[in-house]
Amino acid sequence: MIYKIVAWIVKFATGIMCRIxxxxxxxxxxxxxxxxxxxxxxxxxxxxxFARLQPxxxxxxxxxxxxxNPFLNWLFNLWCLIPVRRGEADTTALRKAMAALEEGYIxxxxxxxxxxxxxxxxxxxxxxxxxxLHSGAPLLPVAHWGGENFLKNLVRFRRxxxxxxxxxxxxxxTAGMRMTRETRQQIVDEMMYRLAELLPLxxxxxxxxxxxxxxxxxxxxxxxxxxxxxx
Numbered sequence: 001m002i003y004k005i006v007a008w009i010v011k012f013a014t015g016i017m018c019r020i021x022x023x024x025x026x027x028x029x030x031x032x033x034x035x036x037x038x039x040x041x042x043x044x045x046x047x048x049x050f051a052r053l054q055p056x057x058x059x060x061x062x063x064x065x066x067x068x069n070p071f072l073n074w075l076f077n078l079w080c081l082i083p084v085r086r087g088e089a090d091t092t093a094l095r096k097a098m099a100a101l102e103e104g105y106i107x108x109x110x111x112x113x114x115x116x117x118x119x120x121x122x123x124x125x126x127x128x129x130x131x132x133l134h135s136g137a138p139l140l141p142v143a144h145w146g147g148e149n150f151l152k153n154l155v156r157f158r159r160x161x162x163x164x165x166x167x168x169x170x171x172x173x174t175a176g177m178r179m180t181r182e183t184r185q186q187i188v189d190e191m192m193y194r195l196a197e198l199l200p201l202x203x204x205x206x207x208x209x210x211x212x213x214x215x216x217x218x219x220x221x222x223x224x225x226x227x228x229x230x231x
Contacts, residue, residue, distance in 0.1 A: 003078055004054075011051035014044065017154065018146075022164040025052055025142075032057070033101040033137040034169075036108050037128070039195060039203075042115030044150040048162055049108070049142070050079065059100045060108035061093060080105075086113065094130060101135045111188055119148035120205030124192045126184035132172050133179065139191065141167035143198035165198040173219040190218045 014020065028036065038045065050058060064083040066072045076083075082100070084093035101107055109131065111124035132139055146162045153160045177183060189207070196207035204210065 006075075006078060007051050007054045010047050011054070014048050014051060016159075018044065018048065018150070018160045018162045020048060020052070020162045020164075022048070022052055022162070024164055024166040025049075027166040028053060028056065028106070028140065028142070030056055031104045032106045033104060033135065034106045035101070035132055035135070035137050035139045036106055036142050037111055037139060037191065037195065038108065038142045038144065039119075039121055039199070040110035040112045040114075040116055041119055041144075041148045041150075042117070044147045044160065044162065045144050048147070049144075049164070053106070057103075057105045058108065059097075059105045061097065089127075094134065097131050098135050101137050107131070107137075111192060117148060118205075119145055119203050121192065121196055121199070121203065121207050123206045124188045126181055126188050128191075129172070129179075129184040129187045133174065136171075138169045138171055140169050141191070141195040141198060143167070143195050145199060145203050167194055167198050170194070170218050172217050174217060187217045190215055194218060 028034075038049070059080045059082060061084040062076055062081045064085050066076060067083055080100075082093055082096045084090050097107055109128060111128040112122045113125045114122075116122050131137075142164065143166075144162065144164045146160055150160045150162075172187060174183075174187070192207050193210050196204040196210050201208070
């Protein structure tokens with residue numbers, strides 16, 4: 001009950017503070033296993049997406065230091081988020097994420113890692129690929145923009161225009177290749193080019209040259225779409 005009340009409050013509050021263009025979220029299935037990955041401004045997108053993807057079972061990683069804050073500790077536990085220790089191989093967080101996917105959760109992840117206050121895409125971290133490879137779950141890019149202006153608009157009592165676009169599902173196909181750090185970086189870069197395609201040109205940042213990117217590991221197959229339709 002508390003979960004539903006909080007979700008309603010968040011949806012209501014973000015709807016007042018923002019003009020939200022998020023009809024594309026209807027493309028997201030009602031349950032997993034599914035990895036939804038997105039860009040990360042860290043200002044308002046988590047609240048907007050969390051509230052508007054209800055009643056889907058959702059989880060994701062959040063930096064472990066957030067649990068030191070009593071309010072975030074309570075909120076993140078309520079939202080079933082998983083603490084992750086950044087900058088190291090946190091196998092416990094990986095196991096919990098895989099368990100959540102097996103239970104039918106939709107797992108949200110931000111390959112950029114740190115918050116991007118400009119809204120322009122930064123180079124993604126290769127560690128993001130591990131969850132997709134170990135779980136075998138399909139991936140779905142969800143791009144958003146406008147939220148980078150939220151705090152600036154809030155202090156001026158202005159509403160923020162927040163836009164969301166959802167791409168096509170796909171699997172990763174590594175064909176038994178040895179997973180070096182360089183290979184994982186190439187894979188996550190391909191994932192980010194898929195995300196960049198959904199963004200206006202001025203937000204693509206490190207991934208601006210979308211049309212020149214070959215796809216070796218990202219496979220948008222009919223099987224992925226058929227599996228996605230069953231979720």
